[in-house]
Amino acid sequence: MGATHLPSTEFDGTEVDEQREASAETVLGGPGVEMVQLLDVDGKLGEDEVYSSYAKRLDPEKLRGFYADMAAIRRFDQEATALQRQGQLALWVPLTGQEAAQIGSGRATQPQDYIFPTYREHGVALTRNVDLAELLRQFRGVSNGGWDPKETNFHLYTLVLAAQTLHAVGYAMGIQRDQQLADAVGSGADAAGDAGERAAVMAYFGDGASSEGDVHESMVFAASYNAPVVFFCQNNHWAISVPSTVQTRVPLANRAKGYGFPGIRVDGNDVIAVHAVTEWALEHARSGKGPVLIEAFTYRVGAHTTADDPTKYRELAEEAVWRAKDPLDRLEKHLRTEGYADDAFFEKVKDDGAELAAYVRRTAYDLKSPDIRQSFANVYAEAHPLVAEELAWFEQYSAGFAEEAADEASEDAR
């Protein structure tokens, strides 16, 4: 054997295949890959040196809340999928399977934190009090946004993968400057607050987007300026039809090492662990210690979107394996075993879900189509002569039809 760093002269590709297989095991999580898990598939709560103390902060009321949130967002997801199938939405992006990753992380944020989602974070939206019916606006084709990000500190969905990770870092750099400005006027302690009241930023993205250059650049910038940002990667194993093993040879959390900040893989179907790890990371960021990468190891049980067909690229057996790790079942077992919740609770959750679904359905039907004049209105913040000219033309053109209609009406009257 020669030096291992030199390419083999007998290279025929086998080594790469072997290496890829070996790395697939690592990426997919074999023995020896560290992953934070507190609640196992049987609903039993384990111990963790760092994170158990965070889990202990959760009283039964909070745990029931997590379950109710996860059940609500799953019900919402089903309803939105049905609305798409009935032609009421152009497209839907289902999240089923990722409830724990989203509710656990979203519930760990504080109101002053700012969240940059990608486009599947309906569960996080719920935790930020975004009206879920508003989420449908984009998918019904009546808005490219839908909600007021300033009201909820939950940014608009971003469809160009990973672009928002840079926005998140820039926003975090702004938070740092706010603190400097507050310090400069001598009111530092009051204005910036203690670490607990300071703001941090969450940047959501997926295993597919992790390959985008913007994720790399955002981590470089975040590390350079020690920005208070938590990168939250939901590794749901599939970027449409391409498995995560094509995106990476190492667990995605390991990449943080290369940037010089902590990276943690957490069981993304364990809402308690996700919540604990995210709380830890946000505290880390808020207290000025810099960025953290969390890889929530989870699974997209459904399709990428309602236009996708997973039977073309993956085995049903694989889906079954992950269904057995279902985040809701796991927490239900825990709540029941500990005596934190009874049948009445789960019945109520079901009823609430039906009510939410009815509300969403009703509101979706009522989402009015906008007027194109609104599109003219918001191209620029300040007056723009070309937009004004084209709008004036459009008004005149539309008025022609109105006159025609009026003429026809008066002719009919005669």
Added chain:
Amino acid sequence: MTTMTIAKAINEGLRASLKSNPKALLMGEDIGALGGVYRVTDGLISEFGPSRVVDTPLAESGIIGTAIGMALRGYSPVCEIQFDGFVFPGFNQITTQLAKMHSRSHGRLTVPVVIRVPYGGGIGSIEHHSESPEALFAHTAGLRIITPSNPHDAYWMIQQAVDCQDPVIVFEPKRRYWLKGEVDLDSPGPAADPFKAQVLREGTDATIVAYGPLVPVALAAANAAAEDGNSVEVIDLRSISPIDFDTVTASVEKTGRLIVTHEAPTFGGIGGEIAARVSERAFLSLEAPVIRVGGFHMPYPVAKVEEDYLPDIDRLLEALDRALAY
């Protein structure tokens, strides 16, 4: 009145913005201790510190993307892109994110980001350092694009860009960075509106519309034409998006002939847009087709032949002859 170069005028304009607006800040590669590769930000880091004059990692998408985030937090970042040809790694952030944020948020979010891009050729430089990509950005709704051609405009336009609530790309004519001129530091005067064109020289026989680095060339061509007895009006467009078609149309209604010149290739360029608009607005005033004088449909050529690529006085005069011969 103070005499200074365009580079110094932008430097002074940035200094004024940083002084008056505590939320304004600069970001870019080598803009701190070095003062930028063209020294446009020279001395600003020692005056305002590294939080407001930010040397960034070498990543253009990162610069624009984080600037968007800072704008969302209430800041007014001014990004420097080192050279025209290096704006493209940031193109995605500029066109898919920056340009659309206000629109897709129903006007709830504003992103007052300024992007400074030294552009154009004529400096004998290597590949990717001499391009004029303005049309690629002008095609994108949501962006404003301006380009000063003299120190007074440079001083005021950079500050107006910082004050604007929309994203503004400032294309800076790099081969004119050392062009000197008078700057009125107290009042913008005729530069009050950065999106309005200016008639720099009145004439009656033909109009030349130019912007950025070619404005001095257009003025020189007009002087040469005057020696032959032809009276040429010269308009400095100043703003590429929006374009002040009123000023251009009024001029063509007077002269009947229009030549548009820019370093960028003519195909799909700003000249074509101006020609189309003028034919719609002033068809009956035209005595000749609108003639475009610009770069060829080729990657920007090597420095040793760029003289043959760039519009110059002779090419403008040749175009003028054609227009007058109609």
